[in-house]
Amino acid sequence: MSRFEVLAHGALATEIVAGPGLTRQPVLPDRPGRHQVVVFTQPGTPRLIADGVAARLGVEHTVIELPDRDVAKRWGLVAELYESLAQRGMGRHDTIIGIGGGALTDVAGFVASTWLRGIEAVYVPTTVLGAIDAAIGGKTGINLAGKNLVGTFTHPGRVVVDTDILDALPVGLKREGWAEAIKAGFIADPELVALFEQFPENPPMVEVVDRAIAVKVDVVNRDFREAGQRMILNFGHTIGHGVEIAEGLSHGEAVAIGMVAAAELSTRKYGFDYPMSDVLGSMGLPVFSTADRNRVEELIWLDKKRDAKGLKMVLLDAVGSPRIDYVTQDEVAGGLAAIGLG
Ligand SMILES: NC(=O)c1ccc[n+]([C@@H]2O[C@H](COP(=O)([O-])OP(=O)(O)OC[C@H]3O[C@@H](n4cnc5c(N)ncnc54)[C@H](O)[C@@H]3O)[C@@H](O)[C@H]2O)c1
Ligand SMILES: [Zn+2]
Incomplete structure (x- = not known):
C-alpha cells in the first residue's frame, strides 16, 4: 500500500491510500463522534462496490444511488440530496462517502463541503481518471450553464484507491x-x-x-x-x-x-x-x-x-x-x- 498526504496551510488535509484490495478493509478514518454515514454512488459496478464497502462500515449508514455520469452534477439533484441529509439528521461529525467515477466524487464532495458549512468527505474512486485526477486536489463542482460553474475548493479527508477495482475496468x-x-x-x-x-x-x-x-x-x-x-x-x-x-x-x-x-x-x-x-x-x-x-x-x-x-x-x-x-x-x-x- 502507498500513502500520500495533501497538505493545506501546512496541516494534513487528505490522506490518500492506494493499493490492491483496499476496499476489502474499512475505508473510514478512525474518528470519535461519528453517528452515521451516507454513501453516494452511481449505478452499475460502482453500486456493487458501494454495497460491499457499506457492509463493512460498522456504523449506521444509507446508500443513495445517483444518476450516472454528469447527470449527477445537477443543482436540482443537489437540492434533493440536502433534503435527504436533513431527514436523516446528518450532523457536523457525520461523513459522506462518494463511491464512483469523477462525476460522482465531484458532486459528493460538493454536497459534503456545503452541508452544515462542510462535513467530512471520503472518496472511493472507481475509475482511473477519478483516482489519479478528480479525487485529488480538492476541487468539487456541479454543472450549471457550463461545466463545473459552481463548486468549492475543499479537500476530502481521505481517498481510498483500490487498484483491483481499476484493474477490472473495461x-x-x-x-x-x-x-x-x-x-x-x-x-x-x-x-x-x-x-x-x-x-x-x-x-x-x-x-x-x-x-x-x-x-x-x-x-x-x-x-x-x-x-x-x-x-x-x-x-x-x-x-x-x-x-x-x-x-x-x-x-x-x-x-x-x-x-x-x-x-x-x-x-x-x-x-x-x-x-x-x-x-x-x-x-x-x-x-x-x-x-x-x-x-x-x-x-x-x-x-x-x-x-x-x-x-x-x-x-x-x-x-x-x-x-x-x-x-x-x-x-x-x-x-x-x-x-x-x-
Ligand atoms: N475535481 C477535479 O479536479 C476533476 C478532475 C478531472 C475530472 N473531473 C470530473 O470527473 C468526471 C469524469 O470522470 P470519470 O470519467 O471518472 O467519470 P464518470 O463518473 O462520469 O464515470 C464514467 C463512467 O464510468 C462508469 N464507471 C465508474 N466506475 C466503474 C467501474 N469500476 N466499472 C465499470 N464502470 C464504471 C460510470 O458509471 C460512468 O458511466 C467529470 O465530471 C469531470 O468534470 C473532476
Ligand atoms: Zn483532464
Missing part, C-alpha cells in the same frame, strides 16, 4: 485514465512515460497509479488554488477541450489529441523532440481529430486560460520539463495541422 475507461496518467508523466515524471512506452496496452496498474497520484499531489501541495504551478496539469487540455466539445469525444481521448497538438507547438517553439503520436497511438488513444476546424479554434480562444495578453498554454521543453507560455494564432494553427485540422 478497456475504454482504462485508456481514458491512461491519457491523464501519461500527461502526469510528461509534465513531471519521465519514468512514468517510459512505463507507457514499454507497456503501451497494459501498463502495470499499481505503479502507474502511484506515480500519477504522486505527480498530482506534488503539484497541488505547491499550488492549491491554481495561481501558477497547478496550471501545468492542463497540458493537452487547451486544444483538447476544444476537440472534446466540437467532436463529442470522451475527456481522455480529447486530451490525447490535445497533447499531440501541444507537442507540435513545443517542437516549433523549443525544439521538443518526442514521437507523441506514435506513443499515444500505440496505447490505443486517438491522435487525429475529425472536428470542424473553425469550431475548435473558436473554442480554444474562449479558453479560461486566456488573459489580456493572449492565450497561455502548457508546452514542453523536454519530457518532464513543462513551460507555460503565450501562443499566437499562427502557432495554434501549426498545432491544429498536426492533428489533421490544417
Whole structure:
C-alpha cells in the first residue's frame, strides 16, 4: 500500500491510500463522534462496490444511488440530496462517502463541503481518471450553464484507491485514465512515460497509479488554488477541450489529441523532440481529430486560460520539463495541422 498526504496551510488535509484490495478493509478514518454515514454512488459496478464497502462500515449508514455520469452534477439533484441529509439528521461529525467515477466524487464532495458549512468527505474512486485526477486536489463542482460553474475548493479527508477495482475496468475507461496518467508523466515524471512506452496496452496498474497520484499531489501541495504551478496539469487540455466539445469525444481521448497538438507547438517553439503520436497511438488513444476546424479554434480562444495578453498554454521543453507560455494564432494553427485540422 502507498500513502500520500495533501497538505493545506501546512496541516494534513487528505490522506490518500492506494493499493490492491483496499476496499476489502474499512475505508473510514478512525474518528470519535461519528453517528452515521451516507454513501453516494452511481449505478452499475460502482453500486456493487458501494454495497460491499457499506457492509463493512460498522456504523449506521444509507446508500443513495445517483444518476450516472454528469447527470449527477445537477443543482436540482443537489437540492434533493440536502433534503435527504436533513431527514436523516446528518450532523457536523457525520461523513459522506462518494463511491464512483469523477462525476460522482465531484458532486459528493460538493454536497459534503456545503452541508452544515462542510462535513467530512471520503472518496472511493472507481475509475482511473477519478483516482489519479478528480479525487485529488480538492476541487468539487456541479454543472450549471457550463461545466463545473459552481463548486468549492475543499479537500476530502481521505481517498481510498483500490487498484483491483481499476484493474477490472473495461478497456475504454482504462485508456481514458491512461491519457491523464501519461500527461502526469510528461509534465513531471519521465519514468512514468517510459512505463507507457514499454507497456503501451497494459501498463502495470499499481505503479502507474502511484506515480500519477504522486505527480498530482506534488503539484497541488505547491499550488492549491491554481495561481501558477497547478496550471501545468492542463497540458493537452487547451486544444483538447476544444476537440472534446466540437467532436463529442470522451475527456481522455480529447486530451490525447490535445497533447499531440501541444507537442507540435513545443517542437516549433523549443525544439521538443518526442514521437507523441506514435506513443499515444500505440496505447490505443486517438491522435487525429475529425472536428470542424473553425469550431475548435473558436473554442480554444474562449479558453479560461486566456488573459489580456493572449492565450497561455502548457508546452514542453523536454519530457518532464513543462513551460507555460503565450501562443499566437499562427502557432495554434501549426498545432491544429498536426492533428489533421490544417
Ligand atoms: N475535481 C477535479 O479536479 C476533476 C478532475 C478531472 C475530472 N473531473 C470530473 O470527473 C468526471 C469524469 O470522470 P470519470 O470519467 O471518472 O467519470 P464518470 O463518473 O462520469 O464515470 C464514467 C463512467 O464510468 C462508469 N464507471 C465508474 N466506475 C466503474 C467501474 N469500476 N466499472 C465499470 N464502470 C464504471 C460510470 O458509471 C460512468 O458511466 C467529470 O465530471 C469531470 O468534470 C473532476
Ligand atoms: Zn483532464
